[in-house]
Amino acid sequence: MPLSEFSLIERFFARRARRGPQRAVLGIGDDCALIAPAAGEVLAVSTDMLVEGRHFLPNADPLALGHKTLAVNLSDLAAMGAKPRAFTLALALESPREAWLEAFAEGLFALADRYDCELIGGDTTRGPLNLCVTVFGDVPAQAALRRDGARDGDDVWVSGTLGDARAGLGLMRAEWDASLFDERERASLHEALDRPEPRIALGLALRGLAHAALDVSDGLAGDLLHILERSRMRADVDVDAVPRSQALRKLPLDVQRQCALAGGDDYELIFTAPPHARDAILDAGARAQVAVTRIGTITALRHATDEPAITWRDASHAQLSLTLHGFDHFDAN
């Protein structure tokens, strides 16, 4: 296919990009975009690459894919307490079909516009479908929600409910019987997988409150461990306190736990904060219109040989021995 087709794509995205307010010093159309953080703040930067067959199925709905491509990147800004500002999009396509591109851009820009996030540059080329976004947000350097700030005695919190995206994937794969769920529940599980909502408002509300935060992309077990490793801490987590949706509760308890503790693609926030901040955290959740739930406690490493780890307990505080399988995205390896 001639390059001119790719120029058309670029113009298509560029035109959409200019609908919103221009927030960059210089946007699409030059060798580089020019951007500066808000006065006194720094830029938070994150890159995610989505690959067909791994992060989404070959026949994925392009509207949902456009949403999710940006959503997983905005989720990284949320986890940092950053305010969305701009993004670049590089995409490789085997054969550009106009209807597909139209729907993809629709999903992408609907989300971008909601968060006032401007497309400032990118690249289009021919190749196996690949979507790479780099996203930029504003945050005061000292207020950024890092992974290394968890302290002894902090509460561990999560937003929303966990495991729904993994349950939605299982539903799509017929790992469980669809008749377990009513129509609304099935829709909510698919929605969790296809259209995750980045917790931007919550991330902003947690500035100055949370000591550490990240977003759940690979599953609670693995992602909380990232906080513990960077902070050199341990955690006790009450498995029964991990918030699960009504739909997820239709599955057997062991499957619920696998989904909620080791399922990925949730894009909820895990964060830690001191007990005296509990009311403020609940208030932040209310303002951000998302439930926030305490699920455990951070504890210091007591001995020289202690390593960062999670101790799973049930509601009676008895220690559980769980074998968790990491989220395997869309392939069976």
Add this chain to the structure above:
Amino acid sequence: MPLSEFSLIERFFARRARRGPQRAVLGIGDDCALIAPAAGEVLAVSTDMLVEGRHFLPNADPLALGHKTLAVNLSDLAAMGAKPRAFTLALALESPREAWLEAFAEGLFALADRYDCELIGGDTTRGPLNLCVTVFGDVPAQAALRRDGARDGDDVWVSGTLGDARAGLGLMRAEWDASLFDERERASLHEALDRPEPRIALGLALRGLAHAALDVSDGLAGDLLHILERSRMRADVDVDAVPRSQALRKLPLDVQRQCALAGGDDYELIFTAPPHARDAILDAGARAQVAVTRIGTITALRHATDEPAITWRDASHAQLSLTLHGFDHFDAN
């Protein structure tokens, strides 16, 4: 392959990334990196995606590929007059082989270290080989070399020589007889294709001198037109003045012209500047240790129906009618 292998890759790149001086507020290992431009300046941002089979051959030398992946991005900073600062790398790999990764990282970081450009984040996933870099540089907003600043009467300049990368590709494809060249010439053509040198020093030296600039990735004809379109200008170019290497001159004249005018992957700078700046431009080239050559003149659109375009002339100023074929990267479509 288990995710843990990809974690290993990430740790491998992260370890290399910390060898140099840390220039970001927060580098690899959190949800986002944190970065701020130099005081009073803005960040120049550019993204390029390299795909196997399109931008490089499946059996490409990983050392050269590591160099080129970053070089084509740094070239965009050069074209903006920006000073390299940091980059992110997202890569998809079918099967991570340690020797390949080692060589790729070697080529990548050798160039990054030369320009004091820090790896601040990225993503690794399984998929068809795809390399996506987003690069960041510092530039005072008013000194940025944009595409839209060319003025009536400006000289058109290029750095280095043009067409060598295309000639190197032709050599690799046996489009021409290798025995036309001596060994040193063959090496220089391959080098031009595999290891382009971003013109960072020249870009910095041109701040305040050049009115407009970009880098040659798709060929002089197409890329100069980008300046003309953004600046709403025309250009007269003396085809015989376009600098060609001794190696390129071994090819028939019409092939030389195709390579020099429409060959891509050169990553030299095209820029425009007023005639009174000629001595300063030559001085800038000398300081940056790269030849700079005047090849033409910018002229205003004279009539309402005039469109931005290039008029090709020979040394006697006679107008030439050239049919140029755009650079087709590595496939035959």
